[in-house]
Amino acid sequence: MSQRRGTSTSTPGSKQVPEPKAPDCLLGLSFVFTGELSSFSRDEALDLAKRFGGRVVGQPSSKTSYVILGDNAGPSKLTAIKKHNLQTLSEDEFLNLIATREGPGGPGGGGFDEKTKKKMAKDQGAIKQAAKELERREKQALKEAEKSGSSKHDVSSQLWTTRYAPQSLKEIYGNKGQVDKLQQWLHDWYVIGVSVYFECMRRPLTGRVA
Incomplete structure (x- = not known):
């Protein structure tokens, strides 16, 4: 029996990690783990969530997507689950989520949240601006080369x-x-x-x- 972070598994290795529909199937989701899972240790479960793009936090909040419940869950976390009306998953349901969710880009992924969309739009704008500046510099360099009669071949080979x-x-x-x-x-x-x-x-x- 493996034991990590004060949690143990009753039947370690009895369940296989499913094949995900997408490598980032958990992207955009945040998870809290509490209690003892039957097949995976706490560290193994955390690694699974992170491997497929999920974010793991220590305490439940209104921004938590799912709380993965095991045996002997902590009382404070159970209180937070009730307070914020959070959705809980068993170990089997967590594995099923990995197997069935297509990620934010897929039809069943729900898309990116507004914060992520704004960041992506900002990054895309910065990329376009940088590309325009690079194109402007290249055109300016070409004009100067033509004006001075310089050759157009790569000077790095000279x-x-x-x-x-x-x-x-x-x-x-x-x-x-x-x-x-x-x-x-x-x-x-x-x-x-x-x-x-x-x-x-x-x-x-x-x-x-x-």
């Missing part, structure tokens, strides 16, 4: 020397005088090259190839 190469002289720091000289030479190289060529042609040959 070498660092290419990816971070300066695009203008303003991005080059240090040795500005040398950069200016190089720029001027590149600008005049054709004129200088032609003049040097003709100067060489005018000079007399000092030697002869045998």
